[in-house]
Amino acid sequence: MGLGFMVFLAGAAAAGYLGVKKLKEIEREIRQEAGSVTEPDQEKHPPDVQAEPEPAPLHVETEEGLSMETRILQCLAGRQGMLQTELYGYFPEQDRKTMQGILLEMARGGLLRREKEGSTYRLFVP
Numbered sequence: 001m002g003l004g005f006m007v008f009l010a011g012a013a014a015a016g017y018l019g020v021k022k023l024k025e026i027e028r029e030i031r032q033e034a035g036s037v038t039e040p041d042q043e044k045h046p047p048d049v050q051a052e053p054e055p056a057p058l059h060v061e062t063e064e065g066l067s068m069e070t071r072i073l074q075c076l077a078g079r080q081g082m083l084q085t086e087l088y089g090y091f092p093e094q095d096r097k098t099m100q101g102i103l104l105e106m107a108r109g110g111l112l113r114r115e116k117e118g119s120t121y122r123l124f125v126p
Contacts, residue, residue: 032119033085068094068102069111073125076112081122084114 068091075090076082084103088096103123107114114121 029119033088035086035089069106072102072106073111076123076125079125081115081124083117084121084123087123 071091072087075087084100087103088094088099091099103112103114103121106112110126113124113126115124
């Protein structure tokens with residue numbers, strides 16, 4: 001076996017390792033977006049920290065004429081913060097990129113406050 005083959009083998013092993021690592025990261029993001037609380041590693045070892053209790057379901061009126069900003073503020077009103085990924089579930093008709101842009105502009109305009117939490121943001125009405 002030549003040196004070239006050993007270099008190729010080492011490169012293939014490194015690529016495999018990085019590929020598996022990236023797939024696990026993608027799986028974690030998908031589970032987070034889908035609202036799944038447990039990840040595969042957590043199923044074996046439950047966390048010591050208790051999860052935040054589930055809030056009562058919101059009933060957001062989708063009347064004609066209400067702006068997206070108004071509907072978002074209705075969702076956040078009276079709550080002590082909501083994850084941005086949770087908020088997406090209340091607006092299934094909206095594209096996530098569009099929602100992200102709207103939320104960013106609302107934060108810049110002072111209509112809401114965003115705090116980074118993991119790979120998402122917790123949203124608050126100031």
